[in-house]
Amino acid sequence: MSAPQNKSFPVSWDQFHRDSRALAWRLNSEGPFDAIVCITRGGLVPAAIIARELGIRVIESVSISSYEYKDQGKLQVLKSIADDILALDAADDKKVLIVDDLVDTGKTGRAVRAMLPNAHFATVYAKPLARDLVNSFVTEVSQDTWIYFPWDMDVSYAPPIHGSDD
Numbered sequence: 179m180s181a182p183q184n185k186s187f188p189v190s191w192d193q194f195h196r197d198s199r200a201l202a203w204r205l206n207s208e209g210p211f212d213a214i215v216c217i218t219r220g221g222l223v224p225a226a227i228i229a230r231e232l233g234i235r236v237i238e239s240v241s242i243s244s245y246e247y248k249d250q251g252k253l254q255v256l257k258s259i260a261d262d263i264l265a266l267d268a269a270d271d272k273k274v275l276i277v278d279d280l281v282d283t284g285k286t287g288r289a290v291r292a293m294l295p296n297a298h299f300a301t302v303y304a305k306p307l308a309r310d311l312v313n314s315f316v317t318e319v320s321q322d323t324w325i326y327f328p329w330d331m332d333v334s335y336a337p338p339i340h341g342s343d344d
């Protein structure tokens with residue numbers, strides 16, 4: 179069980195695009211990569227941006243679910259990785275890139291790492307508990323912070339600092 183995540187780090191679409199591009203710049207010197215394996219669903223968005231920047235056209239997904247909002251439950255693999263992509267990871271002259279939006283406890287990333295032992299693992303954000311699991315990331319966020327992604331958010335009324343007028 180990790181620390182309560184009582185701080186918040188809201189991320190806008192603009193910022194997420196900028197941070198994903200920054201990750202692509204870092205990855206540019208680590209490749210070339212023959213395929214991306216994105217961890218759905220959160221990894222789909224940075225994977226699209228990185229694939230565009232680095233000219234990668236083979237995109238595979240692995241579907242892992244464990245969170246119900248902030249509560250982490252049992253990890254379930256809902257879709258595994260195709261054999262031709264596993265073969266790429268095993269080949270000496272090929273390189274596979276794993277992409278996700280973040281690592282938090284590292285449980286999800288560790289499961290995918292075990293499937294692709296030779297791959298380069300990249301996330302946009304990383305929390306300290308799992309920072310060492312990823313090969314490349316852009317921004318470290320403290321363990322007691324919850325990252326709010328733009329696809330999970332909606333615009334809503336914010337009460338003024340002085341409190342309600344009624």
Ligand SMILES: O=P(O)(O)OC[C@H]1O[C@H](OP(=O)(O)OP(=O)(O)O)[C@H](O)[C@@H]1O
Pocket residue numbers: 217218219220221242243244245250278279280281282283284285286287308
């Ligand atoms: O390091 P961990 O503690 O395992 O947490 C990180 C994982 O949690 C989130 O996915 P989630 O399971 O919420 O599914 P989603 O990507 O479909 O939103 C996030 O996208 C990472 O994949």
Ligand code: HPA
Pocket residue numbers: 245280282323324325326327
């Ligand atoms: O901080 C987070 N934000 C969104 N999804 C998550 N899944 C694990 N940690 C997080």
Ligand SMILES: [Mg+2]
Pocket residue numbers: 217218219220221278286
């Ligand atoms: Mg995810």
